[in-house]
Amino acid sequence: MAAETSPTTGRRYGIAEVCRIWDVPRSSFYADRRRADTTRTPIPAQRRGPKPAVSDDALLAAIRADLARSPWHGEGHRKVWARLRVMDRIRVARKRVLRLMRENGLLSPHRARTRDNAPHDRHIITEAPNLMWATDATQIATVQNGKVWLFGVVEHWNAETLGWHVAKRGDRYAAVQAVGMAIRNVFGHVSPSAARGLALRHDHGSAFLAEHFQNQIRFWGMTPSYAFVGEPETNGVIERFFRTLKEQIVHGRIYQTIEDVRASVRDFVACYNAEWLIEKNGLRSPRDARAAWHKAVMRAAA
Structure with a gap:
């Protein structure tokens, strides 16, 4: 209004003077103008600063x-x-x-869960390989064989899957099979004291507390490291591995037999160790992290 020119006098009159002559409160004029502005198409917010080299x-x-x-x-x-x-x-x-x-709805769905402070220090990652392994078991349903057990052994240092075993019965003998595979894969043999000085983290399941299992891991030179009762995060390395495995090859799939489960787990473990990126490894796969560690050790020894 203040920019308009009167066709009679050829002069410009401000908003205050026009409102005084028309006996209209200025607040009413501004309120009406705000209502008119809201009916217009809003201008999208523009990015401030220099434009990035790669557009959104x-x-x-x-x-x-x-x-x-x-x-x-x-x-x-x-x-x-x-x-x-x-x-x-x-x-x-x-x-x-x-x-x-x-x-754009591309993030995976997840739930944020808060926990009270625990008596442990929440640090279960080792500084080097072959200091602590973790073992645990989970179940997978099949059509013909019912629920079968999957035992696994995972390295705490880089979350690499070292051994696994699928069995119909989740007993102490099946648990030993997974640990034996891990020892053979890492040390090349399962002779006495093959894994001396290595701690094995496990929970208080009957298969792991059995005398046969405890005697066998001690025969290999391993020391049991018990997870806290009711706190699965103290065995969180292998718990996280089982979560990943179920998200990738179990949920949404139907297995007919135990052999189908074995074949799927075998393929998943090979792909997981070679390609699954892990943040604590510097967003490298377990195999790449181990190769980099061996390279650094050889360089330091040279």
């Missing part, structure tokens, strides 16, 4: 392409961000990848 549209397309080529399901933004940097040479902020995946 291009980055979103790269994220979708990475999720499509990945052999895994339900991965988080950190692994997508790491692969974009290493494989596609796209160097962007991690939080930007998180924002785009969240806005």
Whole structure:
């Protein structure tokens, strides 16, 4: 209104003077103008500062392409961000990848669970390999054989799967089979004291507390390390492995026989050790982390 020119006098009159002459409160004028502004099409917010080298549209397309080529399901933004940097040479902020995946519904569903402070220090990762392994068991349903047991052995240092065994009965003998495979794969033999000085973390399940199991691991030179009762996070390394395994090859699938389970677990373990990216490994696979550690040890010894 203040910019309009009167056709009679050729002069401009301000809002205050026009409202005084018309006997209209200025607050009413501004309120009416605000209502008129809300009916207009809002202008989308523009990004402040310099424009990034990779636009949001291009980055979103790269994220979708990475999720499509990945052999895994339900991965988080950190692994997508790491692969974009290493494989596609796209160097962007991690939080930007998180924002785009969240806005477009590409994040895997999860529940945030809070726990009270525990008497342990919540640190179960070792500084080097072959200091502590973890073992546990879980069940997988089949059509013809019912529920079968999967025993696993995982390295605390890099979360590498060292041994596993699938059996119809989840007893002490089946538990020993998984540990024996791990010892053979790492040390090359299962002779007495083959794993001397190595701690084995397990819970208070009957298969692991059995005299046969305890005597056998001591025969191999291992020391039992008991998880806290009612606190599965103290055996969290293998618990997290079982969660990943079930998300990838169990949930949503129907197995006919125990042999189908064995074949699927065998393929998953090989792919997991070679390709599954783990944050504590510097977003490297367990096999790559072990190779890098051996390379560093050889360099230090040279």
